[in-house]
Amino acid sequence: MYHLRATSATAGRILQQLLHDKRTIALMFLAPTVLMSLLAWVFSNNDRMFNSIAPALLGVFPFVIMFLITSITTLRERTGGTLERLMTMRISKADIIVGYALAFGIFGIVQSIITSSVAIYWLGMDVAGPQWFVIVVAIADTLLGVALGLLASAFARTEFQAVQFMPAFIFPQLIVCGLFVPLAQLPDALNTAAYWLPLTYAVDALNGVVANVDITGDMWRDIWVVCCFIIAALALASLTLRRRS
Amino acid sequence: MNAITAQKLIVQKDKTEILHGLDMTIQAGTITGLIGPSGSGKTTLMRAIVGVQKYNGDLQVLDTPAGKASLRTRIGYVTQSPAVYDDLTVLQNIRYFARVAGVPIREADAVITKVQLNGKEGQLVRSLSGGQRARVSLAVALLGNPDVLVLDEPTVGLDPILRNELWGQFAELAKLGKTLLVSSHVMDEAERCNELVLIRDGNLLWNDSRQKLLEHTKTSNVGDAFVATIGGAA
Numbered sequence: 001m002y003h004l005r006a007t008s009a010t011a012g013r014i015l016q017q018l019l020h021d022k023r024t025i026a027l028m029f030l031a032p033t034v035l036m037s038l039l040a041w042v043f044s045n046n047d048r049m050f051n052s053i054a055p056a057l058l059g060v061f062p063f064v065i066m067f068l069i070t071s072i073t074t075l076r077e078r079t080g081g082t083l084e085r086l087m088t089m090r091i092s093k094a095d096i097i098v099g100y101a102l103a104f105g106i107f108g109i110v111q112s113i114i115t116s117s118v119a120i121y122w123l124g125m126d127v128a129g130p131q132w133f134v135i136v137v138a139i140a141d142t143l144l145g146v147a148l149g150l151l152a153s154a155f156a157r158t159e160f161q162a163v164q165f166m167p168a169f170i171f172p173q174l175i176v177c178g179l180f181v182p183l184a185q186l187p188d189a190l191n192t193a194a195y196w197l198p199l200t201y202a203v204d205a206l207n208g209v210v211a212n213v214d215i216t217g218d219m220w221r222d223i224w225v226v227c228c229f230i231i232a233a234l235a236l237a238s239l240t241l242r243r244r245s
Numbered sequence: 246m247n248a249i250t251a252q253k254l255i256v257q258k259d260k261t262e263i264l265h266g267l268d269m270t271i272q273a274g275t276i277t278g279l280i281g282p283s284g285s286g287k288t289t290l291m292r293a294i295v296g297v298q299k300y301n302g303d304l305q306v307l308d309t310p311a312g313k314a315s316l317r318t319r320i321g322y323v324t325q326s327p328a329v330y331d332d333l334t335v336l337q338n339i340r341y342f343a344r345v346a347g348v349p350i351r352e353a354d355a356v357i358t359k360v361q362l363n364g365k366e367g368q369l370v371r372s373l374s375g376g377q378r379a380r381v382s383l384a385v386a387l388l389g390n391p392d393v394l395v396l397d398e399p400t401v402g403l404d405p406i407l408r409n410e411l412w413g414q415f416a417e418l419a420k421l422g423k424t425l426l427v428s429s430h431v432m433d434e435a436e437r438c439n440e441l442v443l444i445r446d447g448n449l450l451w452n453d454s455r456q457k458l459l460e461h462t463k464t465s466n467v468g469d470a471f472v473a474t475i476g477g478a479a
Contacts, residue, residue: 005345006344013337086345088320090318244296244312
């Protein structure tokens with residue numbers, strides 16, 4: 001089974017690359033926590049406001065950060081010649097894509113656990129439902145960021161372009177996902193559009209677990225939708241890798 | 246026996262024809278110099294041989310059409326700029342590619358000795374000199390002991406001593422029966438190859454031994470012979 005070997009080798013190699021870059025690791029793990037603390041500080045006189053924004057941000061932070069990191073790392077591999085070298089070797093395109101998703105997924109999981117723990121135990125974010133579900137959603141968001149980042153890297157020629165994809169693809173999702181204005185209050189067209197975007201479901205699931213003691217059917221549906229988006233983006237991303245040009 | 250055969254090989258990139266119906270044979274167990282000025286189509290031809298470039302016409306490598314999956318374990322490819330990970334150590338690079346290629350770790354560590362990078366195993370590739378980086382890239386191509394090695398300008402920018410050593414290693418590999426195709430735009434390098442493929446603007450100028458080229462053009466070095474073949478073709 002060379003697929004298994006090639007996939008695990010690729011995931012391991014990406015982890016090694018990240019481990020050599022201590023500053024990126026520090027930023028990855030600390031930045032969301034610091035931002036969350038800042039938010040709590042800003043709303044220190046308004047707990048209700050903090051409680052309405054913080055859960056959604058638990059999904060948004062790993063999503064945005066992983067999107068950026070993944071798209072730039074993958075782009076480097078595409079432009080640096082190492083992808084072409086791999087394409088002359090016995091490794092499938094899916095092995096490479098899954099290797100990436102695994103490696104960044106592991107980092108994302110650690111990041112989600114740190115940020116959620118700080119938000120819940122230290123900053124006092126109220127969660128009515130089970131706390132593990134918060135982590136599950138955050139992990140799904142992480143993988144969503146990884147998957148969309150892998151896909152986006154195919155359409156960027158330079159790292160400048162890759163960074164610009166964040167305002168182009170990510171910010172519209174942020175604006176309509178229900179973070180700023182509840183979905184029900186959006187104009188009809190935007191409301192419809194929001195239900196075609198994955199971040200909407202992630203934020204809905206997080207808001208759900210904060211408000212409900214039990215996990216509702218809607219929350220499971222949210223998770224499934226996010227997973228479908230992840231799989232679709234990974235599949236499309238592997239189609240964008242070309243063995244022969 | 247021929248290791249590589251091309252018949253009416255045509256390559257187009259973005260609607261521009263790069264190679265215009267090349268006919269070429271490369272014998273097994275030889276070092277063949279692929280010589281031509283930059284922009285002549287050397288890299289394109291090499292990419293077609295290693296299976297990452299689409300082509301029209303016929304291109305056989307080890308009696309298999311180029312691009313077939315079964316060839317991937319039998320060809321080693323060194324790109325012009327070292328295709329290795331800057332942010333990994335030498336050993337991490339070699340071991341990663343070795344695992345992908347399915348080569349045992351002991352063998353992987355042995356290629357480091359082959360390219361004389363002992364003592365540099367733990368160093369980040371980013372911190373190596375250009376020549377050392379090129380050798381890491383070469384070491385990766387040697388993994389799995391491929392029958393055909395395609396080397397794109399492997400000695401550019403290396404100091405003369407190291408260049409000698411590398412050519413010595415190429416000769417050793419050829420003695421073991423490996424086929425090497427080595428490109429260069431520097432005519433001096435051609436003097437080290439017994440077999441030559443000269444190309445210019447995507448057309449073949451010469452595909453035979455160096456000895457015959459010099460006799461045929463009545464010149465004493467490949468540089469002059471190159472000019473003479475262009476004159477003859479014009």
